[in-house]
Amino acid sequence: MHAAANNLRGGVSHESTRLRGQSIIEYVLIIAIIGLVIVFAGPGVAGAIRNQFNLVGNTVNSGTVGGVEGGASGGGSTGADSATVQAAIAKDAKDWTLDEQKVVAEDIAAKGEASPAYAKAKAAMDAGTKFSMKLTDGQMLEYKIIGINHDDLADGSGKAGLTFLTTSANIKSRMNPTNTNVGGWEKSELRQKMNGGEIWNLMPSEFQSMVKSVRKLTNNVSGDDENAKVTVTTDKLFLFSGAEIVESPYISSFLNFPWIYREGTQYEAFKGKVTNNHSRNDYLKSSKEWWQRSASVNDSIAFRFISTDGEPTWDSSASQSQDVCPAWCF
Incomplete structure (x- = not known):
């Protein structure tokens, strides 16, 4: 296949x-x-x-x-934001609206663990609580919290309070029209689709207005270039790198590729649950084979993906169609 x-x-x-x-x-x-x-x-x-x-x-x-x-002099949190945070705390997290998810995320970004919503959001993440929204093509997209104060905001103002990952959606795409990973995630066709093209356009306008642009670290040269450098892209929707999924990337045959350690750090939801760096992980098991943004370390034609049994080190030709599970930040 x-x-x-x-x-x-x-x-x-x-x-x-x-x-x-x-x-x-x-x-x-x-x-x-x-x-x-x-x-x-x-x-x-x-x-x-x-x-x-x-x-x-x-x-x-x-x-x-x-x-x-009345509004606070010189800016700051408004009464409406505070009321929305309190409303979110008072209900089951699975019932949070998009607006409540966004305001909770912003409160956590501003206050960290001191936010009154922090414990509720962390409990939802640990429990794998799922949210849903209707896409413009009519299908329902399910997603869950995967990170807290993890991603750096593109404007340099701090961290995004919450990172989310799609858990079920019938979105499929190739990474590139031809079998190449030269240019990496930055130059890939799939990234263009996710940040202004057909996949971005699947997202409802309310959602689009709330998403925070963040900085992602990736080898954007070629997977089989041992001198490849990790560079930064600014993304609204993105895929995870291998380093963001596993605690320590598999290095048995990759000693000449130090960049695989530098594409970010493991997300909070994966800690203690995704421990196998080159074999199956029950936490990642699904009916999908879903793309990572990391290029293959073996050749210049492929990108990494996660197999249905939760193994994070499989490669697929760039022109192969695989499931896309967008991640994003509020």
């Missing part, structure tokens, strides 16, 4: 509707008006006015209008 070589085969953002200084001026004017009314009105009318005065005072003092929390 596979060519030769080594085993070759939404929430709404709210804003305060008044400026604090404006509210104070209005408060002073109200005091003056109430003083005049009390002089000329009876005690019943005056009492009612005093009640309304107290309500206005409470509004000014709390910095809210109509029960909506």
Whole structure:
């Protein structure tokens, strides 16, 4: 079946509707008006006015209008974001909306383990909790959390809070139109499809607006070049490298290829579960043979993939059609 070589085969953002200084001026004017009314009105009318005065005072003092929390001076988390995080914590993680997944991820990125959502997200990752969304072609894509504060944001501002991996979707593609891995993941046809082409276009617009661009490390020269260098690409959807899947890449016959250790580090969800670097792993077993972005170390025609029995060191010719399991970050 596979060519030769080594085993070759939404929430709404709210804003305060008044400026604090404006509210104070209005408060002073109200005091003056109430003083005049009390002089000329009876005690019943005056009492009612005093009640309304107290309500206005409470509004000014709390910095809210109509029960909506005012924005913090100079930026920072908004009341809407905080409310979304709290709503996510209060429900079963499997029921998180896309907006809740995004806000939870951003809260974890900002606060780390101090985030009130951290424990909930980690428990969901450890349990293999699955989420789902409908693609533009009508099929349902299932996915799960695979990393926490793992990937570097492309803009250099820190880490992406959560990394997700597709677990079931009928997406298939070749890596390249011809059998070559020259140029690696960076120049591959599949990467172009995942970051602006037909695979990216399968994703709903709400999802597209939430995905964070991250930096991925890959040998982008050729798999059989022992002097190959690991370089950086910026990706929205991406595939995993061998180093991100296994704890220590298989080196028995790869001593001349040090770059295989430098294509990232093992994702948190795989730790203690994916331990075999050149044989089957129960955690990775599936009905699919799915692409990695790592080039073959044996020749210049193939890329790595994971077999149905969870073995991470198989190679497939670049023009061979394999399952694609996109990963991404919020």
